Amino acid sequence: MMSHVGIRRFGLSLCAVFFGVAGLSAQITITDTTGWTAWQTAGNALMTDAVADQQTGQGQDDFAGDNAYAGFQQKAGLMSSVDTIMYRARMEKYDSKGFGGSWELGMDIDGDGRLDLVMKMSDKNGQTLSFAQPGTDLNQSPSTTSFGSFAGAITLDATTYNYQNATAADGGKVTGTPTKDDNAWVTFAISFANLQTAIRTYAISSSGANLTGYTLGYGSTISYIAFTSTQGNAINQDLFGTTGNLSSVLTWAELGAISGPLNAGGVVPEPATFLQLGMLLFAGVGIMVWRRRKDRGVVPLI
Numbered sequence: 352m353m354s355h356v357g358i359r360r361f362g363l364s365l366c367a368v369f370f371g372v373a374g375l376s377a378q379i380t381i382t383d384t385t386g387w388t389a390w391q392t393a394g395n396a397l398m399t400d401a402v403a404d405q406q407t408g409q410g411q412d413d414f415a416g417d418n419a420y421a422g423f424q425q426k427a428g429l430m431s432s433v434d435t436i437m438y439r440a441r442m443e444k445y446d447s448k449g450f451g452g453s454w455e456l457g458m459d460i461d462g463d464g465r466l467d468l469v470m471k472m473s474d475k476n477g478q479t480l481s482f483a484q485p486g487t488d489l490n491q492s493p494s495t496t497s498f499g500s501f502a503g504a505i506t507l508d509a510t511t512y513n514y515q516n517a518t519a520a521d522g523g524k525v526t527g528t529p530t531k532d533d534n535a536w537v538t539f540a541i542s543f544a545n546l547q548t549a550i551r552t553y554a555i556s557s558s559g560a561n562l563t564g565y566t567l568g569y570g571s572t573i574s575y576i577a578f579t580s581t582q583g584n585a586i587n588q589d590l591f592g593t594t595g596n597l598s599s600v601l602t603w604a605e606l607g608a609i610s611g612p613l614n615a616g617g618v619v620p621e622p623a624t625f626l627q628l629g630m631l632l633f634a635g636v637g638i639m640v641w642r643r644r645k646d647r648g649v650v651p652l653i
C-alpha cells in the first residue's frame with residue numbers, strides 16, 4: 352500500500368494552474384490518421400487485465416481487456432485544429448448513472464521506469480483532470496510510490512469526456528467474462544498544450560529535476576501506468592496490466608503494468624526507427640567531422 356509521507360514540493364505552487372480550453376465540437380472525436388492503438392509493453396506485448404481483481408468490488412472501476420477486446424487505447428490528432436491526445440479505458444461494468452470514479456495515469460516521462468507525474472481523471476461532481484507530483488521514494492513499484500495533492504484542474508465537457516456502453520460502442524464484451532454486465536468505455540481528451548503545461552508545472556524526475564523545458568509533440572514518448580482509486584490519493588482499486596498486486600515490491604515493468612514508451616498516438620516506436628535515427632545521427636556526426644576537418648584543411652576539396 353502506498354505511503355504518503357515526504358512529498359516533494361520543490362517550491363512549486365500547488366495552487367490551480369489555468370489551462371486553455373480546446374475548441375468546441377459536437378462530440379468527443381478527433382481527426383486522426385491511425386485510429387485507436389491498444390497499449391503495449393516495451394516488449395510489444397498487448398497489455399490486458401483480469402476482471403474481478405478490483406479490490407473494492409465495483410465493476411465500474413474494474414479494468415478489463417484481453418486479446419479480443421483491448422482494455423486500454425490511445426490516439427492523437429486534431430480537435431478543432433488543436434493537437435489533442437485521447438485515452439480510453441474499458442471497465443468491466445457499465446453503469447447507467449455514469450462512471451463516478453477516479454481513473455489515474457502515472458507517467459514516466461524521462462524513461463527511467465519511475466513515475467514523474469500523476470494525472471487524475473475524476474468523475475465526482477463533474478469531470479475534471481488534475482495533477483500531482485510523485486513523492487520522494489523510488490516511485491517504481493506499488494510499494495514505493497506516493498504522490499501529493501492534486502492541483503491544476505481542467506474541466507472536461509461533452510467534447511472532451513465520454514462514458515458509454517462498450518457494447519454499443521464497439522460491438523462486444525471481453526471474451527470469457529460473464530454476460531451479466533456490459534463493459535464501459537471511459538474516454539477523455541487533453542490537448543498537447545495542456546498536458547505540456549501540466550508536465551512543465553508539476554512533473555518531477557527521480558533526480559529531483561523539474562521538467563520545465565519539456566516539449567510535447569506527436570513523437571514524444573511517455574510510459575504509463577493506469578489505476579483506479581476510491582479517493583484518488585492511493586492505488587487501491589485496480590492496477591491495469593496485472594492481477595491484484597496493489598502492494599507489490601516488484602517494479603511496474605516486472606508486473607507488466609507499465610506501457611512501453613508510447614508516442615502521442617499510443618504506439619511504441621519500432622526498433623528500426625531507433626536504428627534509423629542512430630544511422631542518421633551517425634551520418635550527421637560524420638558530416639560534422641568532415642566539415643571540421645575541411646575547415647582545418649585536413650580534407651582536400653574535390
Ligand SMILES: [Ca+2]
Nearest residue numbers: 401402413414
Ligand atoms: Ca481488472
Ligand SMILES: [Ca+2]
Nearest residue numbers: 459461463465
Ligand atoms: Ca521517470
Ligand SMILES: [Ca+2]
Nearest residue numbers: 590593594595
Ligand atoms: Ca488489475
